[in-house]
Amino acid sequence: MATREIAVVSFAQTNSRRNELDETEMLLPVITEAVKRSGIARSDIGFTCSGSCDYLGGRPFSFVMVIDAIGAWPPIEESHVEMDGAFALYEAWVRLQHGDIDAALVYAFGKSSQGDLPDVMVTQLDPYYVAPLWPDSISLAALQARAMLDEKRCTELEMAEIAVRNRKSAKANPHAHLKGDHLAANLLGEPYAVAPLRRHDCPPITDGATAIVLAAGDLARKVCKRPAFIRGIDHRIEPHALGLRDLTRSPSTKLAGERAGVGKGKIDVAELHAPFTHQEVILRDALGLGAEVDVNPSGGALGANPMMVAGLNRIGEAAQRILDGKANRVLAHATSGPCLQQNLVCVLEAE
Amino acid sequence: MERCAVIGVGQTKHAAKRDDLSMIGLVREAATRALEDAGLTFRDIDAVVIGKAPDMFEGVMMPELFLAEALGAVGKPMMRVHTAGSVGGSTAIVAAHLVSAGIHQRVLTVAYEKQSESDAMWALSPKYPFQPPLMAGAGGYFAPLIRAYIRRSNAPNDVGVRVAVKDRLNALKNPYAHLKMPEISAAQVEASPMLWDPIRYLETCPSSDGACAMVLSSETAARSAPHRPAWVHATATRSEPNLFAGRDQVNPRAGRDCAAALYKQAGITDPRKQLDAAEIYVPFSWFEPMWMENLGFAPEGEGWKMTLEGATALGGDMPINPSGGVMSSNPIGASGMLRFAEAALQVRGQAGEHQVEGAKLAMGHAYGGGSQFFAMWIVGDARP
Numbered sequence: 001m002a003t004r005e006i007a008v009v010s011f012a013q014t015n016s017r018r019n020e021l022d023e024t025e026m027l028l029p030v031i032t033e034a035v036k037r038s039g040i041a042r043s044d045i046g047f048t049c050s051g052s053c054d055y056l057g058g059r060p061f062s063f064v065m066v067i068d069a070i071g072a073w074p075p076i077e078e079s080h081v082e083m084d085g086a087f088a089l090y091e092a093w094v095r096l097q098h099g100d101i102d103a104a105l106v107y108a109f110g111k112s113s114q115g116d117l118p119d120v121m122v123t124q125l126d127p128y129y130v131a132p133l134w135p136d137s138i139s140l141a142a143l144q145a146r147a148m149l150d151e152k153r154c155t156e157l158e159m160a161e162i163a164v165r166n167r168k169s170a171k172a173n174p175h176a177h178l179k180g181d182h183l184a185a186n187l188l189g190e191p192y193a194v195a196p197l198r199r200h201d202c203p204p205i206t207d208g209a210t211a212i213v214l215a216a217g218d219l220a221r222k223v224c225k226r227p228a229f230i231r232g233i234d235h236r237i238e239p240h241a242l243g244l245r246d247l248t249r250s251p252s253t254k255l256a257g258e259r260a261g262v263g264k265g266k267i268d269v270a271e272l273h274a275p276f277t278h279q280e281v282i283l284r285d286a287l288g289l290g291a292e293v294d295v296n297p298s299g300g301a302l303g304a305n306p307m308m309v310a311g312l313n314r315i316g317e318a319a320q321r322i323l324d325g326k327a328n329r330v331l332a333h334a335t336s337g338p339c340l341q342q343n344l345v346c347v348l349e350a351e
Numbered sequence: 352m353e354r355c356a357v358i359g360v361g362q363t364k365h366a367a368k369r370d371d372l373s374m375i376g377l378v379r380e381a382a383t384r385a386l387e388d389a390g391l392t393f394r395d396i397d398a399v400v401i402g403k404a405p406d407m408f409e410g411v412m413m414p415e416l417f418l419a420e421a422l423g424a425v426g427k428p429m430m431r432v433h434t435a436g437s438v439g440g441s442t443a444i445v446a447a448h449l450v451s452a453g454i455h456q457r458v459l460t461v462a463y464e465k466q467s468e469s470d471a472m473w474a475l476s477p478k479y480p481f482q483p484p485l486m487a488g489a490g491g492y493f494a495p496l497i498r499a500y501i502r503r504s505n506a507p508n509d510v511g512v513r514v515a516v517k518d519r520l521n522a523l524k525n526p527y528a529h530l531k532m533p534e535i536s537a538a539q540v541e542a543s544p545m546l547w548d549p550i551r552y553l554e555t556c557p558s559s560d561g562a563c564a565m566v567l568s569s570e571t572a573a574r575s576a577p578h579r580p581a582w583v584h585a586t587a588t589r590s591e592p593n594l595f596a597g598r599d600q601v602n603p604r605a606g607r608d609c610a611a612a613l614y615k616q617a618g619i620t621d622p623r624k625q626l627d628a629a630e631i632y633v634p635f636s637w638f639e640p641m642w643m644e645n646l647g648f649a650p651e652g653e654g655w656k657m658t659l660e661g662a663t664a665l666g667g668d669m670p671i672n673p674s675g676g677v678m679s680s681n682p683i684g685a686s687g688m689l690r691f692a693e694a695a696l697q698v699r700g701q702a703g704e705h706q707v708e709g710a711k712l713a714m715g716h717a718y719g720g721g722s723q724f725f726a727m728w729i730v731g732d733a734r735p
Binding site: 003053054055058059060061063064065067068072073074075077078079080082087090091094095097098120123124125126127128130131234235236237238239240241244251252255336337338341342 | 373405406413417418431434449474477593609612
């Protein structure tokens, strides 16, 4: 299928941390900044799509009030997914394929710190057979990590090294939440949080918001020196029941990666949405990324993990490498659901 | 742009409590009926788009994740839409766009609510920071808008009662409707308790368990469908902020703009004349006349005349909600998709006893939030 050329032309994000702002307050400056950087007038943005989750804010319709941050007057064409913002970007990409509009705004927000996040995430599980057992999100990730160790797909030392690398990369990212220099050997001396995961294997609890402006071919070239063109984007879901899955593999990432054309050329930078260290190993493997690929130069989700935003951030961070002239072909990945249940892969290129 | 057609429609029997079904069973009842209508199985589907209103209605965060297996989505793209009360409509539009953009051939779209799992009144009454607590659910929010409408339009007091009776009589012809009230009368509605003045108990929608599903397809795929397709002629959505000085919530601009964009796409200049039927989101009886004006079926201030003249009845010149509408079945997240699906049934000639004779062009409408999110489509029996 021939698709219309769509590019990321601007990206803005909050300084990730736990903050005292409400969702609209987090979003307003970010949206203003992304639109300003895009060089596209708000009135020329034909579609707006967002991603968020009511359960983080602990209230229904958390996306309703944030409409205040986008200047929806006169009324706008708008939609919302109860998913990571990366999937909102996918919806906007589909909408732009129709050819009647040339620009779209995508945003996401998450107040992960409002409740006890690992416990809140339990409500995402099968309510009949799994949620009543109350396995929190760290424990489920630990189950997956244990399977990885048992299958000899990675070692605890390799997991610690992934943490060290991501936190070190995060130092160069002014927006990152958790950063610093560590020694893997020292980290292994720390106690387990939920065996075999130690604290360094887990992501921080981050509040944040992100906005991205997409533009179609000619408009993108007009407003942007080096637009990051989306050359392939696809997403797939796996069974929810953990017993139906091989937790050490990610067939949905593999399939989405193939359909997005990951293997068609050399990848310079890959931003992988791996909130837990061992998940980076699974994703690298599913996407066939070798040691030469620069993975998560932003520090990844281990550096900042605003829920519902971290996936969209991967697209933004990867695209920014192209916008800045630092890379020519990049990959971005987003995940949702327990133990990497649902995955999206996006390949972006400079011209 | 590819053409998009509705080739399968399915819905559950809606009820206050479908305790014979889990959430899984509920969505499957609608989905398998839609697939059967389309002559397909889950295997033939390229992608699944699911929608529902706030997750607090059932107490499951992002329930599409645990419904992936039940909806045959494994190995496929699956999306979850949430745009408040308009979600059933906007979910269908997201699915239609996947087809019209040429991405997929056959998309299954599903919307549901199992309201008996929780208490919608509670879920709709949160305490927001910096805002006065409403604690009154949807009725408490919309009653002042209705009072404003009555004052503006000088509508007689019994318009709402007439709508309540008409929609329940229509529901008697719809085998899937929740409320079945063969004895319904104006006197009975008037005698029912006043909940939020001027909304009486029998002038409100019920709280239902239910689901709706459609199979949307490309023109190529529609050719091999066993039943007549309904062709999508136009889709539109519009949103506006909830609160700001000067906002007209009675006749919101987002609704007017959405209808204008929709009619333009479908080549409609006189909606009342050109449309044969419309399924409009009317959760409280008075919203029928209000939306008649917002949608341009009647001049401002005169929507109530259509109701009183019988124009909106089955057999009138502009039948509104021949299925019985939201007033008779209200699984909130599915209510919008039911409007879209019922419009499709009308132009496919499949609406059974509540069929509008010879319907060729019909409208589906949904709204949500504080009358601020709108989703609409127009379907026809002829290929656009």
